[in-house]
Amino acid sequence: MAQNRPRHVVFDIGRVLIHYDPHLAYREIIPDDDERHFFLSEVCSHEWNLEQDRGRPWPDAEAEAIARHPDRVEQIRAFRKRWHQMVPHAYDGSVAVMLGLIEAGIDVTMLTNFAADTFEEATERFAFLKRPRGVTVSGVIRQIKPDRAIYDIHVESFSLDPAKTLFIDDAEKNVEGARAAGWQAVHFVSAEKLAKDLAERGLPVPLA
Structure with a gap:
């Protein structure tokens, strides 16, 4: 397990950290x-x-x-x-997992398909989005998941080792896109399942 333990954890945002329903x-x-x-x-x-x-x-x-x-x-x-x-509310459970990782010293960033202006609005409403080391926003760089380019840009921007990077996303196609880019990845279903997935990889995951 130690050999495959991620050094970097990358969170999607919509339907992982905050609810989204048009x-x-x-x-x-x-x-x-x-x-x-x-x-x-x-x-x-x-x-x-x-x-x-x-x-x-x-x-x-x-x-x-x-x-x-x-x-x-x-x-x-x-x-x-x-x-x-x-976007009426955050998912408290998965936010607690993310903040717990940060508090434990794990390198956390975010990678999201998001329009540039609505992302700025989201960060004003949900302060926890400012806690990770940084974020790649598709609308800013004009690349989207699951295209390979956005994963490679994120790796370069934050000096990540793809093989030691774990991606969390609610969309299977984006999870597969990360794996195709050489990342580890898990499909987000619930905070409880996420905590289990991370614990299996040797990561600390306190739930609120």
């Missing part, structure tokens, strides 16, 4: 479940939002969506205006 911002705007699901899968979809994570400015994103659906201007613009409603 439906929360649209239940009042689009009360009908089927209509809301259509909007968030076809108009302001995950793929559409991912381009903001890749660095596309919000005005350009809104213009693109409005060109496709000119009858939904206000609904489209509400995505950015109401973004704060999509």
Whole structure:
């Protein structure tokens, strides 16, 4: 175990440290479940939002969506205006795990698919995001997970040894992307499962 014990732990943010759900911002705007699901899968979809994570400015994103659906201007613009409603709270358990690692002297950084401006907003709301040594934000460097480049940039930026780096993400494809880049990686399901996964690798994981 000691030979494979990670020296660096890298956390994803959305759905690992903070909750994210676009439906929360649209239940009042689009009360009908089927209509809301259509909007968030076809108009302001995950793929559409991912381009903001890749660095596309919000005005350009809104213009693109409005060109496709000119009858939904206000609904489209509400995505950015109401973004704060999509991230209502942190996951206290996994935050406690992360802070416990930091307090124990483990090198902790973050690697996230996040638009640059909404990440800045998130750090103002969730102070614990400032505790790790640093973060790679996809919208800032214009690279996204699970593409290999973002993992390599993070390694270079923080002088990590990939083989001694453990990545934690809620998306299987991003976990696989990290492994393809030579990292260790675990799929995040819950704080309890994360604590078990880390303990198995010889890391200290006090839970709050």
